[in-house]
Amino acid sequence: MGKWSKAENRLAVYSAVFFLLFVFIFCYYVAADASGKQIVASPFGVDFGVYYTAGKMATTGAVNSIYDASAHHAALEEVLGRKLPFMLSWVYPPMFLLTVAPFSFLPYHLALALWLIITFALAFFAVYLLVP
Numbered sequence: 001m002g003k004w005s006k007a008e009n010r011l012a013v014y015s016a017v018f019f020l021l022f023v024f025i026f027c028y029y030v031a032a033d034a035s036g037k038q039i040v041a042s043p044f045g046v047d048f049g050v051y052y053t054a055g056k057m058a059t060t061g062a063v064n065s066i067y068d069a070s071a072h073h074a075a076l077e078e079v080l081g082r083k084l085p086f087m088l089s090w091v092y093p094p095m096f097l098l099t100v101a102p103f104s105f106l107p108y109h110l111a112l113a114l115w116l117i118i119t120f121a122l123a124f125f126a127v128y129l130l131v132p
Helices: 007-034 046-059 069-080 094-105 108-130
Strands: none
Touching (some): 046 094, 046 108, 094 108
């Protein structure tokens, strides 16, 4: 019997292929964002932008405007430096600001990189604990 007869071997290869595909797509979006040739609906960093903007609003004293969807969205577009064709607002509980507010003291791209590294490390650790 060959290597492909074991499901574990096939699963490992498929996982590696999908991981490499993810890394390629991620690098493409990072390069497009860094070059200034952003795709209008680029998903890179937009979701974190919601957190970063709310943290920035909280640390600068605009706490009352965080749950105002239009004010938050305007601040988000200012942080991202582009117009978004969709509306994003802060829908999280106030306690979540304790998690995201410290990132707002850093420049946006550095905060985004740290957020991605930390959340990836936590996800990797969770998988490590789950898989024997």
